[in-house]
Amino acid sequence: MTLHVVEETVLWRPADAADLDAIAAMHDRCSDETRFRRYNSGLTRLPHRLLERLVDPRLGVSLVAEVDGAIVAMGNLMWCGADDTTPAELGLLVEDAWQSRGLGTAVTRRLLAAALDAECDSIHALVRPDNVPMLRLLGGLDLPLRREWDDGTLTVTVDLAAKMEEGVASSLGR
Numbered sequence: 285m286t287l288h289v290v291e292e293t294v295l296w297r298p299a300d301a302a303d304l305d306a307i308a309a310m311h312d313r314c315s316d317e318t319r320f321r322r323y324n325s326g327l328t329r330l331p332h333r334l335l336e337r338l339v340d341p342r343l344g345v346s347l348v349a350e351v352d353g354a355i356v357a358m359g360n361l362m363w364c365g366a367d368d369t370t371p372a373e374l375g376l377l378v379e380d381a382w383q384s385r386g387l388g389t390a391v392t393r394r395l396l397a398a399a400l401d402a403e404c405d406s407i408h409a410l411v412r413p414d415n416v417p418m419l420r421l422l423g424g425l426d427l428p429l430r431r432e433w434d435d436g437t438l439t440v441t442v443d444l445a446a447k448m449e450e451g452v453a454s455s456l457g458r
Contacts, residue, residue: 294387296394299339299346299358306355307335307348315380321415322377324437338362344372345398349387356382359391361398361407371441372399374409376418388421396425396444405445411438 299307311319311330323330339346344362348355357378364370374395378387399407411418419440422429428443 293351294356294390295350296347296391297350298341299348300341301336301339303339303348303355304332304335307339307358308332310355310358310379311377313379313381314377318377318380318383321412321418322375324410324412338375345395345402347391347394349378349382349391351382357387357391359388359395361395363402371406371408372402372404374407374442376421383417388417389424392421392425396427396442396447400444400447406441406443408439408441411440412436413438 308330314322337343338358338360344360346358346360349357357376359377360373360375362373362375364373374392376388376391396407409418409422411422413419413436419438422440422442425442427447430441430443432439432441
């Protein structure tokens with residue numbers, strides 16, 4: 285899976301435990317604001333156990349974007365519950381220097397394809413109302429959205445049922 289951004293080639297691949305140091309380094313290169321938008325908290329450094337959870341394939345799908353051997357973005361689709369009624373949760377982090385180049389949209393489309401492959405009929409993202417880039421990204425997916433407010437956090441649910449019926453998982457991943 286590759287994406288050409290400007291003159292750089294971005295390699296998308298599944299993340300695993302061998303990537304933990306590189307993922308931690310990417311987090312360190314991100315601004316406090318970028319990390320806050322991703323985790324909705326003031327964490328300045330992610331605990332190792334949280335990083336391990338993000339790349340555990342039993343808990344979800346994690347993809348990283350690599351440029352010249354450095355991880356510059358990461359997307360996660362975490363399975364939320366044992367029942368079929370709880371949507372998977374989408375999370376994205378794009379290093380500041382790589383924002384506004386289409387990486388967030390590219391990883392989101394790949395994760396939506398993975399959700400469809402797993403027969404999820406929806407996914408959700410917990411988004412702060414001032415996280416305009418994420419709200420814009422979700423709104424630009426051309427998929428039905430439902431928004432619910434809870435204690436200052438917006439839960440945006442992306443309805444994948446129509447796409448599942450169309451059988452278009454692979455086209456979303458491009």
